[in-house]
Amino acid sequence: MSANPYFPVTTDQTNLTDEDWGLPIRTERKFSRTSRLKNLCSTLHRHRKAVVITSIVMSLSILIIVIIAVSSRGHTQRQPTGGEGKWENTAQGLVFYPVPEDKSVVISFTPEDFQKTARHPLVKSLDTVTKGYNSTSQLNELHFTTCNNSYADYNKTCRVPRVIFGDECTSHRNYGYGGAQPCVFLQLNLPDHVTIKPIKQGSALWNQIDPVLKSSPPDPTHIPVTCRGTTDVDNMIIESAEGYGPGKERIMYYPREGLLSYLYRERNTSLExxxxxxxxxFTSLMSRHMVHITCVAWGQLYTSNGTMIDHKLLTTQFALYADHS
Incomplete structure (x- = not known):
């Protein structure tokens, strides 16, 4: 009997057909939870330094985000309340300008208003206090003279050129308020017959001086001035945005060296x-976040005969509030 060509085909001599073969046996690798944990621990140990650095960076990032979020959410607490205090013209110390319209210590402004108003009240205030420093007001040689640290005519007024207060802080530029980079004018008031010099070792104020100023020798011709946020929160707000100074500075000083020290000298007090x-x-203000500022003139006062006067730091405090519409 011949073979049936339709029978299932086989490839060996066992006479087994395809249907007689079962599915192949599947083998699985088994891992215990313990071995997985060991492998994870081993990996973390090998990259311990990277893990620590990554954790620190993530923690700091989260902290900064939380602080900014809380600050932004609670921005109403950063708005003027009306109880911040009143502006005053002290007889000894720094005095700030412009004088706010409500005579408070809060310089509150809307940048867009300076594009609409010919002369904003804040601009008028600064124009008034800086008018005497214009070069045209100091031309009379009978009344004015050019002074320096070693010469000052007793019967004449020392010239102080307006140009030292910076090109950015002028009436033509609205003193920076139209661009939300406000300029604040700090003027030093001292009693007659009192002179001032930079703080140096031996002064009762030496231990209070800014560490940055201790690292460089004092300039006898100038009194350094620094402005900082009054609290850590104020400093955080100032530093949260990039500054627009030439070197990304957030706070600019004109002149950079500070106050001319030789202007307070023995002089005829009846003269101008x-x-x-x-x-x-200030170049890094955040909109609708009031910032409290404390400025210090790092100077030591002396009597006319050179005796050191015991006094507090020469300071002024104010607040800035920019409201972008």
Missing amino acids: FLKPAVMVQ
Whole structure:
């Protein structure tokens, strides 16, 4: 009997057909939870330094995000309340300008208003206090003279050129307020017959001086001025945005060296007197976040005979509030 060509085909001599073969046996690798944990621990151990650095960076990032979120969410607490205090013209210390319209210590402004108003009240205030420093007001040689640290005519007024207060802080530029980079004018008031020099070792104020100023020798011709946020929160707000100074500075000083120290000297007090001053520009304000500022003139006072006067730091405090519409 011949073979049936339709029978299932086989490839060997066992006479087994395809249907007689079962599915192949599947083998599985088994891992216990313990071995997985060991492998994870081993991997973390090998990359311990990277893990630590990554954890620190993530923690700091989360902290910064939380702080900014809380600050932004609670921005109403950063708005003027009306109880911040009143502006005053002290007889000894720094005085700030412009004078706010409500005579408070809060310089509150809307940048867009400076594009609509010919002369904003804040601009008028600064124009008034800086008018005497214009070069045209100091031309009379009978009344004015050019002074330095070693020469100052007793019967004449020392010239203080307006140009030292910076090109950015001018009436033509709205003193920076139209661009939300406000300039604040700090003027030093001292009693008659009192002189001032930079703080140096031996002064009762030496231990309070800014560490940055201790690292460099004092300039006898200038009194350094610094402005900082009054609290850590204020400093955080200032530093949360990039500054627009030439070197990304958030706070600019004009002149950079500070106040002219030789202007307060033995002089004829019946004559006109241009007080030493410095213009300070803030370039990193956040909208609707009030920032409290404390400025210090790091100077030691002396009597006319050279005796050191015991006194507190020469300071002023104010707040800035920019409201972008």
